[in-house]
Amino acid sequence: MVLNSIEIVYFLLSIGIILFVGRGVGELLRKFKQPIIIGEILAGIILGPTIFGSIFKDLYDLLFNYSPTINFAFNGITELSLVLLLLVLGLEIDLSLALTQGKRASLVSILGVVFPFSIGFIVAYFFPLEMGIKDYAMRLPFSLFVGTALSITALPVAAKALMDLNIFKTEIGMLIITSAMFNDLIGWIVFSIIIGMLGYSTHSLELHWLLITLAVFVGVILLIGRKIINYVIPKLEKHASYPGGILNFIFVLGLFCAAFTEFIGVHAIFGAFIIGIAIGDSVHLKEDTREIVQQFVTNIFAPIFFVSIGLRVNFIENFNFLLVAAFLLMSVTGKMLGSLLGAKLGGIGRENSIIIGLGLNAHGAMEIILGTIALQNNLIQPKVFVALVIMALFTSITSAQLMNFFLKRSKQLLNFIGLLKPENIFFTNASSKQEVIKELCLSISNQYKLNSEKLISEVMAREELISTGLEKHLAIPHAKMNIQNPIVALGVHKNGIDFDSLDGLPAKIIVLLITPLNDPELQLRLLAEISTTLGDAERIGKLVELTDASEFITTLKQFS
């Protein structure tokens, strides 16, 4: 059962060509600030039956279609690549973060799933033929699939766009990321059910048993497994060879869980994804282990899968403009409506909601992976697959640009007013500079779980260097701490306290600004913004008369 010599030649050659062309186009797109994965998918379309395969058919068949044996070998590699890719995508999900983001994130993400899902489901259910169903009897799973495909967000694409726009660390950024994680999770669970309904596995359980098994699996892995893994990793790092032992541990767990979910009738990648989340959540997993796994999988295995997508179908023959337009329209509408409503209920401004909607509308790897499996299982026609891939490419490419456009309008680049929350405004009667600083620091420390002694000493050290009391009744004591997002607290002192100001006037508004250690630029920008917004005697005069925090913020917003 071994490949013969000439098969080995074509097998190695085809993988080499895939990696080479994938990387080449990927790097080219990177110059245009696009994610490499988009280049890899384009490379597949170029190499596949769409372009190269249609012009040089014989050469294409020789390279990628030489014998069934090679195809099986190649299929084994892509299957493994896919499992490892999902394992890595799981590793990237920060479960703890998602769990602490609470109400807002869950609202946004649930609505951000429900809306596009419902639109997709309803349209596909009532117009299955127009939407490209393969077998009319599969109407229900088909409609579920269309809904799911529309509601999934590309976490890596969204994260990349947020980082490029420098808003990854803002509240909106975290909200988008957390929502995207929830989306992924919900999407996968629904998709698993679809696959179960197809009875695509020969061993597959009845649907209700499948659901129960799945719930138990997810529960056990994420609740108990996660803790066991966190306990085992340091032991392995200590007693087994490093990083070999831990690398093997990650892969073995991934493969076993993948085999398990495939066995119960859900796709293998679901198991890999869930165990990836559980492993990635461990605080003991060292950064360099993560790095080795992540770099190797995203640079060697992932391209093999993404390029192979384009090898599956002819993207020109199966291109259907109406279908692509319909998918895009449904996706954008659904995501926008969902995010707007979710954000509204969660108390987020309208323009920010649009940004969230756009961020969540980036489709990508996940959706394409679902599409591939749906195509393989004869759930959808090739034209639907093509439409999904194009939608994924289009939304991924445009999301950063669109978000940037609205960001500029809403000026929500981590600004002072955005950071100031009503609960961080204090009306104080402190008798000295030291006292007011202490008050503000203590209340902040409590709320954000900071070391209050350290914070106070950092702020005071800065004060001793040179007073932060500015002119016109304003003071901005500040410090850098080991935090992710900047924190602002504001003290209002009706009569003013001596703050050693330049103009000798007492400080009536004291803004405590704490920024992350590694971001000196951010500190400078926020300091400048605060002094521009508040460095005006008339404004300060108005603000100190107020007695309500919300009113304070509303008034402040009118100034900027």
Add this chain to the structure above:
Amino acid sequence: MVLNSIEIVYFLLSIGIILFVGRGVGELLRKFKQPIIIGEILAGIILGPTIFGSIFKDLYDLLFNYSPTINFAFNGITELSLVLLLLVLGLEIDLSLALTQGKRASLVSILGVVFPFSIGFIVAYFFPLEMGIKDYAMRLPFSLFVGTALSITALPVAAKALMDLNIFKTEIGMLIITSAMFNDLIGWIVFSIIIGMLGYSTHSLELHWLLITLAVFVGVILLIGRKIINYVIPKLEKHASYPGGILNFIFVLGLFCAAFTEFIGVHAIFGAFIIGIAIGDSVHLKEDTREIVQQFVTNIFAPIFFVSIGLRVNFIENFNFLLVAAFLLMSVTGKMLGSLLGAKLGGIGRENSIIIGLGLNAHGAMEIILGTIALQNNLIQPKVFVALVIMALFTSITSAQLMNFFLKRSKQLLNFIGLLKPENIFFTNASSKQEVIKELCLSISNQYKLNSEKLISEVMAREELISTGLEKHLAIPHAKMNIQNPIVALGVHKNGIDFDSLDGLPAKIIVLLITPLNDPELQLRLLAEISTTLGDAERIGKLVELTDASEFITTLKQFS
């Protein structure tokens, strides 16, 4: 052409089990200070038809023999693993080092190859049936194969053993490593010719054309390709994404070269090995890139291949004691004779030659890889394969122990007398401590390309701290420098120079000791050894009378 669901389950499961059991047994053996690869091979024997497969035949067939389709997929993975493994083994070879080691290394390695090769070839040629030939018509390639299998050294095993014994950095250590590299290279070239003779590739060229093509390939890659790669790597690191771009570059080159050598009728792994050498030689290849490739391949791909070895044959059924004994005997005899003669011609002592022979006698990965290919190509019977694997395991496990035994006898643990070369003994008339130190430092700097100013200032700084003039006419000025191996130079001053000694006596023998920066223990040990050997007025009295460096060393040896 895709695997069905249940095939995917068994495919993922079997790879998971292979990695799990391989790692488990590997880690167990690591506790006994054995290389992990030995554990992986044992894991395969345990999992395969020898033990698990013979007791639980049904379960074994289900897991590892479910369908031809999975077998093809699995074969694709092991083929890829093997290519990547050889790529990494190639990366580890330091061509520049090998080229600078010069005459001694080439003598030792050529003789260390010629002797075992000749013994193996002659025995196999005249007793082909006894030696387990598969097809009598294949007598010539079979004999060549046996010769090659006996003459190859396991570079990683040898390196590991040398490091465990703490003699990796000694002259003997470097000699063993360099010879092992040459052995590998020569062995592979001969093996490639054998494969060419078998006409095993459907495309294979005639033998003389094959040899010419091969020579051109190796020449082009190692002479021109190596330089191009060294030029391209920094460009890639600068302009492409890092480390993704460079990782892809390494793999793409590896796959293309592998496909090329497979195409001309040599095995794929030869191309991967040669390009690995060329890439690994680049000074621009960053350590963390190397680390990612090396860790991933040795921990994920390599185990798949090594465990799969045991899955191929039943090691109990095919165990033939006489054959194993014959192989072992031929290998040990050949290596010993070759090394002894080579070392003799290169001017190395007898006990050191035995150590070199033992070091070169460690068979391992390479030999097993050759055996696997020979078995697949019906060149050898399974019993020969089993004998080869057992020989590889046995010599790998014992080599460190045996070397240690002889090392203790010859006390060649980086000792003073071993380090002192005739050309580093100087008969001096210097008039002061400063002058003699300067003299010794300058001559050493010249010879070992050290920064002489730095060396002198380091040694003098140490002198200023407290004089290194000991009692009884001995002084040991010393310093640590950024070097690999310790260096010793010795000045003989018949009348003695004032060295601020404790007993006020002038120093007649001045030993300059320079040790590597990161090895304080080594410095202490050598200082102690020098003072024990030379801290004796009578001995010094005898030594200062000598006027010839070789005679000096001979006399010195009598003292220790």
